[in-house]
Amino acid sequence: MNGSALLQGALAGLASGGLYAVLAVTLTLMSRLVRVVNFAQAATGMFAAFSAVWFADKLGLPTWFAIIAGVIVGALLSGIIGWIAATWLSESTVTLRSAMTVAPLLLLISLSFIMFGNKPQPFEPILSGPAFSVAGVVVSWVTVVMAALAITVAAACSILLRKTTVGTKLRALSERPTTAELIGIAAKPLSIGVWAVTGAISAITIMVIAPSQSNDAISLSMLIIPAAAAALLGGFRRLDLAVVGGLSLGIITGIVAQIPAVSFVRNFIPFLFIVILLLWSQRKEVWDAAR
């Protein structure tokens, strides 16, 4: 085992790292702005991507049009879940609101089996092929776009929250929902808007990544697990750490695959990541307070 193989592994893991990072950013946004950990985040993207394939394949729409239609499906689906949360669970705890999203996760997986079958979808790659090489490892366009997308989305959201009126309103809503409503901020449309935007981002992400990896409903929907592990690094609050968490998780996975002695743990990496982070974050808690 030499350094170059490890570097190769690290670069190879960057594509999935970027994917985890984008999803982690959307999860962090949801957690900060609409007080929810959305378990259906990746499933929404999966369903949107499958719809896009169906539009292109069965209805014969041009690819670009199918992609746009798919993104709209993603935004709508996420918006509907958001509407449910805003209508019936607006005063509920984060735990309860998050638990609710498990239902759409399972619903979307089952629905995709019913509507699109359980065979892999004939995805047309939006991006394909190598962008450049580093140390003999080809870095694909998908990797470049994913990593860039993660950073861009995180930066854009950061700016939006700090510098714009909408951002200020959103922050107000998440910090003091009742006070914000009393001074006349429309909570429901804003929070549904956040849901819809993150749904659209997930849809775009899955559409970029799906053609270059396993793209059945379950593996795409379960991307939520590594994404949640990545978001945990930033405590579901910090966008920059969510990006770092996603990229590191991808890189670690890539490196572990190269070392035969430890490659058996590669399936548990997100889990280990979560356990270590939880232990670390609780390190200063004394027994009484931590309970």
Place this chain on the structure above:
Amino acid sequence: MKRKIAGIAAMTTVTAIALTGCAGSDGGGEGAPIKIGSVNTLSGAATFPEASEAAQAVFDRVNADGGVNGHKIEYNTVDDKGDPAAATAAARELVGSDEVVALIGGASLIECDINKKYYEQEGVKSMPGIGVDPGCFNSPSIAPVNIGPYNDMTLTLLNGSENLGIDDICVMLEIAGSTLPAYTAGVERWTEITGKKPIFVDDTVPYGGSDYTPYIVKAKEAGCKAIAVNAMEPDAIGQVKAAQAQGWDDVTFLFLTSVYSENFAKALDWTSAGAHIPAEFYPFTEDSEINADWSGLMKENNIALTSFSQGGYLAATYFVEVLKSIDGNITRESVAAALEGMDPIDNPMVAYEYQFKKAAEQDYEPGAWPVELKSGTRAWEKAAEDWLLFPSSK
């Protein structure tokens, strides 16, 4: 007290007689139906509905022609959902309460391993259309029609090293459940036959993983010219796409029959130096007299043309022939005896003659037909003019 014990003993005896003597539906009555069942994975993440659908189509045709010696066939397919508890319940429903005479034409991910002991205990024979898990290939009660993924592994490696002349082959295994020893044995058989060894065997490749880039990079680094993988469709597509993203344009993929489908060919426009598989039955993507009866029957019944429906069709066809050879009552015992003592059946859709006992003991010469998917064609084509065989392991 003694009387009580004697009473209990008598009752036990009566119950035992009832349970053993009457096991299997009494097909002796004039015109009574012959009950057959099958356990299948019909719902869940990976499903194989075509095998039992094809068997059903064969039995329907037999019934339309008057049945077997005047008896109609009643065929009951039960779903095991890929779930061990459901698979156990399905076997008990068919064997215990339906009292089927045999299990024919099923295809399940997990059923054989779980139910083989029960079938042995109940004296019921099973002839799956497609045997998947290792239990299908090491029980005297179960004899699948197909050669199975482990022989398939040996054949895909043979195809790579002998037909395609590739020396540097790497083996990547996705292991679900207890399949590792069986696959390892399949790779070792290839080494025994050819004296060649894989560059490496990586048995940590994730099943249903998302991004296979790290594994592809590892294989590319190791200097593999071909990779032999036991992936199901979605994973195999992921692996090919990962190689494409890496610009690895001189690798040959050696897959198993599990990816041999129109759907897989449609999903991949780029397959590097080609994706090769040993088709367990005569390639269904070819127009040929050999498959004419099967494909005609499938189209008539709107059943997908896949290797799975070939397996189900063959199992049912073989079984009908065995049923016709039985003189006297068709019971579980007479069917088991007929299967045990059957003459070998030859069918041009398969490389070898099928004989229940030999198939159960894995004592035959497995063979398959090499098929390839070239880049840019989106269609499978024959890659050889004859079956590729290897000497039996017995």
